[in-house]
Amino acid sequence: MARILITSALPYINGIKHLGNLVGSQLPSDTYARYMRARGHEVMYICATDEHGTPAEIAAAKAGKPVAEYCAEMHEVQAELARGFRLSFDFFGRSSSQRNHQLTQHLARRLGENGLIEIVTEKQVYSKADGRFLPDRYIEGTCPNCGYEGARGDQCEECTKQLDPTDLINPRSAISGSTDLEVRETKHLFLRQSRLRDRLDEWIDSKRDWPVLTTSIAKKWLHDGDGLQDRGITRDLDWGIPVQFDGAPWEGMEGKVFYVWFDAPIEYIGATAEWADANGLDDSAWERWWRTDKGADNVRYVQFMGKDNVPFHTLSFPATLMGSNEPWKLVDYIKSFNYLNYDGGQFSTSKGRGVFMDQALEILPSDYWRWWLLSHVPENSDSEFTWENFQASINKDLADVLGNFVSRVTKFCRSKFGEVVPEGGAYGAAELAVIDEISTRLAAYQAHMEAIEIRKASAELRAIWAAGNEYLQEAAPWAAFKTDPERAAAIIRFALNLIRLYAVLSEPFIPDASATILGAMKTEARDWPDDVAAAMNILTPGHEFTVPDVLFAKITDDARAEMEQRFAGKDS
RNA sequence: GGGCCUGUAGCUCAAUUGGUCAGAGCAGAGCGCUCAUAACGCUUUGGUUGGGGGUUCGAGUCCCUCCGGGCCUACCA
Incomplete structure (x- = not known):
């Protein structure tokens, strides 16, 4: 460990x-x-x-x-x-x-x-109206280079020229708009990181x-x-960690806080x-x-x-x-x-563009967001959120591949055997093949998680879910049931165990659904499956379960269109 | 201005660091199945890898150049 x-x-x-x-x-x-x-x-x-x-x-x-x-x-x-x-x-x-x-x-x-801190005297812009020193970025004025009136003290966004606040024509406080500014001397601690x-x-x-x-x-x-370069580590602010304190190896830092x-x-x-x-x-x-x-x-x-x-x-x-x-x-x-972009642009707090955490939870369960965001996490380059992509991923991956698998297996079992893991029959070649495939994929999933390659891990997890549907199609318990009910029992027993396995493997990505599934399966067994074959025998014949409600309701086209509209922002 | 990242199928992304016909998922097409959330499975159509040039037996990968997108540039955090 x-x-x-x-x-x-x-x-x-x-x-x-x-x-x-x-x-x-x-x-x-x-x-x-x-x-x-x-x-x-x-x-x-x-x-x-x-x-x-x-x-x-x-x-x-x-x-x-x-x-x-x-x-x-x-x-x-x-x-x-x-x-x-x-x-x-x-x-x-x-x-x-x-x-x-x-x-x-x-x-x-x-x-x-x-000896890694020195006191440096600096000149900074002070706003009397605001009663505070202003960071460069909080001073606005006209750019001496291009004449743009909304230039900031650190840089003009219009012509991208680097500026010093004193370069600005008609400087004003970005906080209050006050033009009553003056340059004052102030002392600050610098971390001598150059050393x-x-x-x-x-x-x-x-x-x-x-x-x-x-x-x-x-x-x-x-x-x-x-x-x-050495870096200032203090600021003239009220709220923060005081620089002057008992045992501080410097003086004259009253009223200052750490950066x-x-x-x-x-x-x-x-x-x-x-x-x-x-x-x-x-x-x-x-x-x-x-x-x-x-x-x-x-x-x-x-x-x-x-x-x-x-x-x-x-x-x-x-x-x-x-x-x-x-x-x-x-x-x-x-x-x-990297960054996540929103529908062809950036998220913007001021414009209300994009989805914020509180809004996200209001409209859809956290697992939906977790799954989409994690499977599209911007690991290698900026990535892009679109509602169309979101809807497609949720409906396909969560509802169709995983949710429907749980649904078809548990409902079939309930109608043929009752809400209990059926007994009879034995696992054969088809089951071994699935165990083989999942073992291979699980090893890949684990390797990706160890390497913190979240996207790749999510793709592997999805493939593990899909393997259940492939197996079911191949094994066709609905057909077997008519001629060989024992065989159908073994298939369903295997599939029910797959469901439990999926809940365990999916927990890092979709913890709520994982808990719901384990609850429906009425099991506490959530140990990591070091041995997939053994994991296929954890739910034993006679073990009761319940058919869960729909795990992931689909996002309809209407709902998608509505959300797209709602979060588009004011100015775009 | 400087530095870095990036451009691969209609969409979202891969490609073991220069090595077989550039792969997945979704979307599209066809077939199958009927247990299931009109779900599932199988097969399949899509690419002169942004343009151009170069190095190499061999380039998505390396170099040059042009075009597009993004980030950082030290007092926003």
């Missing part, structure tokens, strides 16, 4: 995430976690809300709430949606937790003691098996221009500590996952994230841990994802 630590990139707190966010980290990591648990491994699966930063403060202000209250509410909303999608986190924490405060401050202190460049470079080089998407981004940052990207990944550790607290366990319980001197040396740590998160996970977070000179567990494998 292995020990596997799995973290999903933290969803930001300022709103409900869309399906693209879901499929880019949480969903595939959940499937992986479920699979690894099913294989008997010890899994710690962690996620949390990322709660600090300017957007959180603005969203709270917009909602007319204190930021702490806003974050607490949004955390609960996101936690509820996570439950709705059956995301099986061992703990869903908060980056604003006391645990994260302590850990973040601890690591910063260690970095400071190790760790060689160590990071060597470390990245050792990760031969990482996806190109992951390593190429890291290498670019390490080698572009002057190489890895959200400094504390967010630390929350992976923080959330594990929160998990221990929530379960009444002491520190050793979480430390054995994170401290290589306290048991984490045999942990395999896998991170899941969208491609936009890669630099922070390959460089700044490892730099934080390495720079502490403490034996923290570093990531072993990073699985990064």
Whole structure:
């Protein structure tokens, strides 16, 4: 049994995430976690809300709430949606937790003691009306290059020219519109990650098996221009982890907080500590996952994230841990994802374009979304959601191939033998052939899951379902029943066992349907089938079951058209 | 501007890293079956692998170039 630590990139707190966010980290990591648990491994699966930063403060202000209250509410909303999608986190924490405060401050202190932090005086734009410093992106004005009036302080979206906020003509706050801006001096802590460049470079080089998407981004940052640059890790904000604290090895940082990207990944550790607290366990319980001197040396740590998160996970977070000179567990494998597009464009929160997590659960069961998203997860390139494709996949894969198989077998059995596994007859060549085929496919399915090739695994799983229909067609129990009822009994017994097997194998992808099937089969036997032949004898003659209701209702053309209309967005 | 990714059948994607007629699923066509959610099975039609050039015994894969799509570019997260 292995020990596997799995973290999903933290969803930001300022709103409900869309399906693209879901499929880019949480969903595939959940499937992986479920699979690894099913294989008997010890899994710690962690996620949390990322709660600090300017957007959180603005969203709270917009909602007319204190930021702490806003974050607490949004955390609960996101936690509820996570439950709705059956995301099986061992703990869903908060980056604003006391645990994260302590850990973040601890690591910063260690970095400071190790000479890896310096104080830098910077000039930044301050908005008197907003009472805050403005990140470059939150300053708008006219582009000096092309005259576009909505240019941002970091870049003009019209002519793509990189800008400095002071370049803008008639600059204004993007938050309030105020033009009462001034440049002020402010001091910030910088993480001297340039000093760790060689160590990071060597470390990245050792990760031969990482996806190109992951390593190429890291290498670019390490080698572009002057190489890895030092990075500010503090901000002038109210909401966040205070930089000045007892034992802090620097002064004059009152009123400042750590930069959200400094504390967010630390929350992976923080959330594990929160998990221990929530379960009444002491520190050793979480430390054995994170401290290589306290048991984490045999942990395999896998991170899941969208491609936009890669630099922070390959460089700044490892730099934080390495720079502490403490034996923290570093990531072993990073699985990064491309983006999911929506019907020929991008998901857009502002335009209401695309399906968001709450809406998705309102209109269809989570298994539908899980199946489509996982079987189309953007592993190799951006992928595309269309309603037509969604409808076709759900109706064909879930309703016709899997759902109908369960239906035809259980209903046939009920009408000929009753709701009980029939006795008589014996498995023969046809059954052995199916066992052979499924064994081969199962090995492929497992290999793909081990390699975190979710799409390929889903295709293999589907083929395993389809093998049941092929078998049934070949064995034709409806014909056998007329001449040789014992033979029909053996076929149906075999098919009923296939149904149970399918429920077990499908659990990482469609946990609700899996539970429904096992419930209908009235069995608790969900051990992973290391031996397919043996698994075909788990439901024994005389075992009772019930015919389940339709597992997957089909999506009608009308329903599809309606949803297509509803989620098209305002401006497109 | 710079860097990276990407373009394969009508659609969504593969192709063991340069090696047999480029494969699946869906959609289309034909046949079969009648247990089942008008479901299932079998067979089958679709491709000058974005265009052009090059390297090689051999290119979807490597190089050059053009065209299209996307991401990143360090103060959004």
